[in-house]
Amino acid sequence: MVTEVESRIGVVAPPVIERQTLTIERVFREHFDHVYRIVGRLLGPSASALDIDDLTQQVFVAVHRALPAFRGESTVSTWLYGIASNVVLTHLRGFRRQRRLRRELDLAAATPMHARSPEQAYAEKQELVLVWKRLLSIKPDKRIVYVLYEIEGLSGAEIAVALDIPPATVFTRLHHARREVAKALLPLQRGRLP
Amino acid sequence: MTCAQHERIWLLESEQFSGEQARVLFEHAAGCADCGGALAAIRAARSAGRSHVPVAAPAARARILAAVEGGGDPGIFARWRGPLWVFAGAAAAVAIVEVATLPAPSRGSAPAAVAVVDAKNSAAVEGASVAEASVADAKNSAAPGETAHRARIAVAGGSALLGEGAIAELVPDSELTALSLSSGEITVELEEGRAIEVITADARVKVIGGRTVIAHRRARTGVAVASGTAKAWPKGALTPRVIHAGEKSELAPLEDADFPPPRTGRNLDAALQEAKAALVTDAPRAAVLAERVLVAVPKTTQQEAEALVILADAERRRGRLAASAELYSKVAAHPRGRSFAEEALLQRALILARTDQASEVLATLAIAAEQFPRGATAPERAALAADMYLRKREPLRAAEEIERAASLGRSLKLLERRLEVARALLAEDAELHRARARTLLEALLDPSTPEALRLEAEALMKK
Numbered sequence: 001m002v003t004e005v006e007s008r009i010g011v012v013a014p015p016v017i018e019r020q021t022l023t024i025e026r027v028f029r030e031h032f033d034h035v036y037r038i039v040g041r042l043l044g045p046s047a048s049a050l051d052i053d054d055l056t057q058q059v060f061v062a063v064h065r066a067l068p069a070f071r072g073e074s075t076v077s078t079w080l081y082g083i084a085s086n087v088v089l090t091h092l093r094g095f096r097r098q099r100r101l102r103r104e105l106d107l108a109a110a111t112p113m114h115a116r117s118p119e120q121a122y123a124e125k126q127e128l129v130l131v132w133k134r135l136l137s138i139k140p141d142k143r144i145v146y147v148l149y150e151i152e153g154l155s156g157a158e159i160a161v162a163l164d165i166p167p168a169t170v171f172t173r174l175h176h177a178r179r180e181v182a183k184a185l186l187p188l189q190r191g192r193l194p
Numbered sequence: 195m196t197c198a199q200h201e202r203i204w205l206l207e208s209e210q211f212s213g214e215q216a217r218v219l220f221e222h223a224a225g226c227a228d229c230g231g232a233l234a235a236i237r238a239a240r241s242a243g244r245s246h247v248p249v250a251a252p253a254a255r256a257r258i259l260a261a262v263e264g265g266g267d268p269g270i271f272a273r274w275r276g277p278l279w280v281f282a283g284a285a286a287a288v289a290i291v292e293v294a295t296l297p298a299p300s301r302g303s304a305p306a307a308v309a310v311v312d313a314k315n316s317a318a319v320e321g322a323s324v325a326e327a328s329v330a331d332a333k334n335s336a337a338p339g340e341t342a343h344r345a346r347i348a349v350a351g352g353s354a355l356l357g358e359g360a361i362a363e364l365v366p367d368s369e370l371t372a373l374s375l376s377s378g379e380i381t382v383e384l385e386e387g388r389a390i391e392v393i394t395a396d397a398r399v400k401v402i403g404g405r406t407v408i409a410h411r412r413a414r415t416g417v418a419v420a421s422g423t424a425k426a427w428p429k430g431a432l433t434p435r436v437i438h439a440g441e442k443s444e445l446a447p448l449e450d451a452d453f454p455p456p457r458t459g460r461n462l463d464a465a466l467q468e469a470k471a472a473l474v475t476d477a478p479r480a481a482v483l484a485e486r487v488l489v490a491v492p493k494t495t496q497q498e499a500e501a502l503v504i505l506a507d508a509e510r511r512r513g514r515l516a517a518s519a520e521l522y523s524k525v526a527a528h529p530r531g532r533s534f535a536e537e538a539l540l541q542r543a544l545i546l547a548r549t550d551q552a553s554e555v556l557a558t559l560a561i562a563a564e565q566f567p568r569g570a571t572a573p574e575r576a577a578l579a580a581d582m583y584l585r586k587r588e589p590l591r592a593a594e595e596i597e598r599a600a601s602l603g604r605s606l607k608l609l610e611r612r613l614e615v616a617r618a619l620l621a622e623d624a625e626l627h628r629a630r631a632r633t634l635l636e637a638l639l640d641p642s643t644p645e646a647l648r649l650e651a652e653a654l655m656k657k
Binding site (some may be wrong): 028040057151 | 204205208209210230235236238239244245246248250251254255257258259261262263544584606610644645646651657
């Protein structure tokens, strides 16, 4: 609304609203669910709603500050992925936080999850827990690449821009993370052809 | 694992291999137990990861937006009533810890423990960022021959250490962790980037990272910043004093701010410009300036309309949503408010949507549709209307809104609503509404649609 006010005050004929002008309100409206999902996925299923809320707020506060400098070199989505990743990475640096997430994961394994059937729910939950136990054992920078690539579906190029790392580094980290994560499920899959 | 291709499998299904290379690897995996198992594990892990879809509660969304727009600051005027016990709305549990240190015992006697004067329900406060609202530990840090009694309160991102004789309590209704310091001294230590507020009877201090000591004695508040930064508002001040590392400041209440009400036209324009400039960084000040203009300005003028807009925005940024919604309504109805009306109506509708007033939202959107049928915010309004109908469990009316908006342009929100409406139609009666749902989903198959939405649309179309 500030932009519209700015553009109208003192102008004889109010200009057409600049639809492409980014305001924090617009970014929030259009991307909140997306950012919340990214933060929640980067933290994993054992993160509390409080943690996700807190970090999502930190992301948007950071976005608010960085908005004036955003020049559109990437899409807004990619830019937000980068900010969210940095916020979560900073948060995860605390050793106790990682340990707490692992502990909560064990508790989460016992909690029913919404699914089509109880058996399916159980199977999905167990696989999710196995995957995340493995993810929590690898370094956060590799984990973040894994989540962005495998779960969020970003391309290697988008991740490189978002995290400001070379594309080759993206695939090195992805290679490592996939190998580590797959180990958790490999005993279940060995002998099965895809 | 002895298969020579095994290491390459880990980057199959990525941009590292395409075309012929990928085809060869896939064929190999189909016939190799180890590589096939690895590929299956990659896919299973991906599928498991995608099954976790965190979704925010509506209350969380509204709360976070208010915090972000306010810069984490709900506003000075919301706080000048002393320690706040009032909860706006919910009967949610309140987390309050009162800690008082006992007077130092005489030399030689056993040091008294820190007493928790009153620990109330310690359940987390909805919307508060307090991680642990309890006394973490009580330490007696006395050197031999001296007595000192302190209590440490754990807060999100750090801790607050109360000095001897200090009395403090957590303020429960703030977006940002806040402590009300009645007397004595408090030392706040926070991680970089974390913030906490300390409120005294005559000042409000926002500590941002690092280590800061705040003391309140004899109607004066002193602030000493060892590291990090602090912003301090003496009572009556609209703008903060910034105190950097290594600096100290003593704060005394100001006399009522000397902003003479603008009277001349030139003053009114200058006041409006100043209010507009303050909107993003200091919403309370913007509100005060806009209110002064409204008092002085002739009615039904352009300046009055502009002041109403600024005031509406300021109240929204401060989290005063009901007042903001009312002001947006006035803007839309103002005889000189035409240029702001479309956006004002949308803002009003968005505020009402946060408080689940679906019928009121739809009524407001109907007014906007009548006045601005092809306005710039039409796609967003259509998406919001569809959302409201979905909340009312009327997917057919939601579909009508989306279909009417088809020629108004693309917006991400509208694309997302298409997906939600299609899903709702199929859930209601797949046989009856399949064709309509497919029509809604076809628009999402455009290559410019975000991949996640496109994939979901494709999956839904197969049902």
